[in-house]
Amino acid sequence: MPNNPTYFELLKACTQPGCPVCRLEQEAVERYLDHLFYESVNDPGVRAHLRNSLGFCQEHTRLILNARLGGALGMSIIYHDVLGTVLKRLLGTKALSDESTIFSRLLGRIPADLETIRKRIRQAISPHEPCLGCRQRDSTAYMVLSVLMEKIQDQEMLAAFANSDGLCLPHLRLGCKLAQDEVALAELLKVELEKLEKLHTELAEFVRKNDYRYIKDGFGPEGNAWRRAAQLAAGGQVNKQDHA
Template sequence: MEKIYMIPVNDAYNELGGCPICRLRDKAENNYLEYYLGPSLMEPDTRKITNKTGFCPVHMGKLNKAVTNRLGLGLVVHTHLKDFNEDLNPKLKAAIPAKAGLIKGRTPEFKQKLNSLADYIEKRIGLCPICENLDDAMGHYVEVICWMFSHDKDFKEKFLNSEFHCLPHTALLLRQAAKLSQNEASDFVEALYNNNTDTFDNLISDVEYFTLKFDYRNTDKPWGTSKNSIQRSMRFLSSDGRDFDEQQSKKQS
């Protein structure tokens, strides 16, 4: 009997092509993007979090690009700016180095203060509730995937027949596999190895053919499966080739 937490995993592996875990991540990410500018917008607990953290640059860009609730985004950004300003400005003012003079010499400690403040800013702009929620969700998903691989024959077959698991999500799966028994890990990692070895071989061949097509002697030869090999390689290597796809579609339109 399919448990409720298995449904999204099965749905992702039922679709053909690409990395199933990327599909899980994309769906979860879209849900969180909608959540933080949807019903939760006026909840005090949520606003307290977003006031403090804002969103990371990646998710701020996605919110700006996808959001239909412009007012909601404006409210979140406004209160986050106020919170950041009240927190940062006193620290920035205190970090201004004193001018060195004849009586008061140089104080090399100012370099440490400036570097510490830079570290603080970088850490704070990296805070993001969407990232935190996604990390939790993906940790749960890979746990379910490893369990289903060992206990669900139908799912195991889907896993074996998936096109590939991108390298970032391969790493995630390996970390979860390290928590399995040795025999379970052996079966799981062998399947992952076979899956990714085939992917590497196919992509290397397709990308090579893609480059050879630029030789005038090969102009009339068919593209075969090489035409989108760059996009597929980007998805495999980095888990995200969609920005590249969008740029290409704009050029063609």
């Protein structure tokens, strides 16, 4: 009997709509960011990382703002640091001679070729570390898919996975990479092919019913198949309303 909590979380996620790995990733990232804003904004290590990563990536900034994970004060502290870092990188510090800053070079105080200046500006305004939300997302996906691929031949896990909506394509790619043998890979593909074929049929049905001769038939579960298919192809946030 497995005693890994991820195993049970995965079993539960398989009973819910959408890719179970996307769901667990999403939950883990939200928990992590929530904790970060409540507990770690003043942690010197976290603050240093956030300065180097220039805050969060687009996906996780949207999540923080939409889900109101970060309070106004925490966000102000973090982004005061981030903009301070960008300014320091662009302008240099007072300890450095004026001639060494990007700005001085740009103003022509000292000669420099345009490409060198562009490169220095790009470096100054680019993250030097990955987003903490992405790091949490990727480590969760790796952990969950490792458990899935290790346990996919167990009856309980295989039944749960077969009843789920299957993996999105990005997680299928990672799952294939983590498969330990041909049997595990074959089980994964068998389930996934069934899901793909079913969704493929639903899309054809949706297109068919859009013909004026059949429009009166009304739509069944295939009504949102296009949203589920796009989500399956791209992966990412699971929306409950997109799953029948």
